Amino acid sequence: MVLPAGAPAQTTGGMSARATVVSALTVAGTADLAFGNVAQTSSKVVLAKNGGRFSVTGAASQPVSVSFALPVNLGNPAVAVGTWTGLWGTTPGAGAATAFVPAGPPATFTLSAGGRLFFWIGATVTTTAAPVGSYSSPLTLTVVYN
Amino acid sequence: MRRTLWLALAFVAAAAGSAHAQGTTGSINATASVVAALSVNGTDLAFGNVAPTSFKTIAPASGGTFTVTGAASQPVSVTFGLPANLGNAAVTIGSWTGLSNTSNTTAGAAALTPSASAQTLSLSGTGNLYVWIGATVTTTAAAVGSYTAPVTMTVVYN
Numbered sequence: 001m002v003l004p005a006g007a008p009a010q011t012t013g014g015m016s017a018r019a020t021v022v023s024a025l026t027v028a029g030t031a032d033l034a035f036g037n038v039a040q041t042s043s044k045v046v047l048a049k050n051g052g053r054f055s056v057t058g059a060a061s062q063p064v065s066v067s068f069a070l071p072v073n074l075g076n077p078a079v080a081v082g083t084w085t086g087l088w089g090t091t092p093g094a095g096a097a098t099a100f101v102p103a104g105p106p107a108t109f110t111l112s113a114g115g116r117l118f119f120w121i122g123a124t125v126t127t128t129a130a131p132v133g134s135y136s137s138p139l140t141l142t143v144v145y146n
Numbered sequence: 147m148r149r150t151l152w153l154a155l156a157f158v159a160a161a162a163g164s165a166h167a168q169g170t171t172g173s174i175n176a177t178a179s180v181v182a183a184l185s186v187n188g189t190d191l192a193f194g195n196v197a198p199t200s201f202k203t204i205a206p207a208s209g210g211t212f213t214v215t216g217a218a219s220q221p222v223s224v225t226f227g228l229p230a231n232l233g234n235a236a237v238t239i240g241s242w243t244g245l246s247n248t249s250n251t252t253a254g255a256a257a258l259t260p261s262a263s264a265q266t267l268s269l270s271g272t273g274n275l276y277v278w279i280g281a282t283v284t285t286t287a288a289a290v291g292s293y294t295a296p297v298t299m300t301v302v303y304n
Contacts, residue, residue, distance in 0.1 A: 027172030035178035037220050037303035044178075044302075052174040065169070074178055081176055123176065130180040132217075137176050144169030 022059035023115070025143050030055050033139065035125045040132065048087045048122035049094040054141045056117035063146040064117070067106040074125065074135035081137070083124040094120050108146060117143075181217035182273065184301050188212045191297060193283045198290065206245045206280035207252040212299045214275035221268050221304040222275070226260040232283065232293035239295070241282040250276050266304060275301075 033052030038044045058064065073080045089097035090112035100107060102121055111117050119141060191210030196202045216222065231238045247255035248270030258265065260279055269275050277299060 025170040027170050029172045029174035032174050033176040035176070037179050037181045037217065039183045039216075039303060040180055041183065042302075052176065054172055054174065056172075067169075071176060074176055079178060079180060081178075121174075125176075125178050127178075127180055132180050132182060134179045135177065138173045139176055140171050140173045142169040142171045 022062060022145065025056065025058040025064065025145065027141055027143050028055045029053070029141070033121055033123060038125055038127055038130075040130050041128055043124060043126045045083075045124045046122050048085045048099075048120040049097070051085075051120055051122035052139065054119040054121070055092075056111070056119070056141075056143050058111050058115050058117075058143070058145070060113050060115045061111060062115075063108050063110045064143050065106045065146050066109050066117075066119075067142050068102040068121070069138075069140040069142070070103055070123075071137035071139060074137045076130060076135055078128050078130035079135045080126045080128070081123050082126070085122040087120040089118050090114075090116055092118055094118075181220060181303065184214065184216040184222065184303065186212055186214050186299055186301055188297070188299070191279055191281060196283060196285055196288075198285055198288045201282055201284040203241070203282040204280045206243045206278040207255075209243075209278055209280035210297060212277040212279070213250075214269065214277070214301050216269050216273050216275075216301070216303070218271050218273045219269060220273075221266050222301050223264045223304050224267050224277070225262055225264050225300045226279075227262065227296070227298035227300070228260060228281075229295035229297065232295045234288060234291075234293055236286050236288035237293045238284045238286075239281050240284070243280040245278040247276050248274060250274070252278055260299075 031053040035044050035046055070084055084103045086100045086102040087094055087097035088100050189211045193202050242260040244258040244260045245252055245255035246258050246267055
């Protein structure tokens with residue numbers, strides 16, 4: 001192969017690999033979703049504003065992907081839990097919070113300028129001839145930077 | 147050699163994917179205590195005979211009663227469904243009064259105002275609660291006859 005006179009022997013292109021390291025995310029469960037006493041065959045709703053709470057801290061004003069792992073019962077099929085409801089906000093009070101569906105696919109929320117997010121979770125427990133006793137099951141919030 | 151390289155690249159890609167899927171988690175518990183079923187039984191609030199145009203008051207201690215059984219010492223929320231008349235607009239009922247106690251006596255019972263708004267009462271150490279209901283019936287040129295309407299009390303655990 002014969003190159004034209006004066007043609008460059010090689011050509012290069014450039015790009016950058018970039019990443020921004022930001023402060024670590026933390027998620028704290030600050031209150032259980034407590035249904036209290038329920039009868040053996042019954043249904044009881046706890047509204048999100050009165051339910052379980054999570055507090056998230058991280059880098060200011062950054063979007064994060066949020067997903068929930070929600071139980072279908074409280075350790076016994078006779079004590080089912082469902083019809084999940086949620087509120088989220090960037091301040092600690094539920095009064096100004098916005099509704100969302102915690103049982104949905106991962107959703108994006110944005111941390112406040114102070115790097116905070118708050119979630120409130122409600123649900124309905126339904127008992128069907130459940131034995132007398134105490135029941136519990138974990139629900140987990142996972143947060144990752146987008 | 148080429149095969150080895152491909153395997154190494156695949157591993158790196160898988161590891162990167164796994165790292166991306168990880169996140170920071172926090173957990174709480176959903177909790178509930180299943181307790182003995184509640185039951186509510188009632189006896190009637192009976193006004194007896196009244197004139198076509200008249201009024202008659204029955205004090206709660208002499209009125210209808212509800213007996214509740216459930217789990218010992220647990221708080222419950224109580225609401226009432228109260229009729230405005232006894233099935234005829236000429237036979238109205240109102241001015242509801244009530245008493246509650248954890249033993250089956252009106253002596254020492256606490257006053258309550260029956261209403262559709264929830265109020266919290268507590269079952270006794272043996273899981274009992276007693277409620278007495280009174281009211282005033284007022285007739286206005288009511289036709290001679292017998293009149294009745296249901297009074298309901300709904301109890302749920304708090």
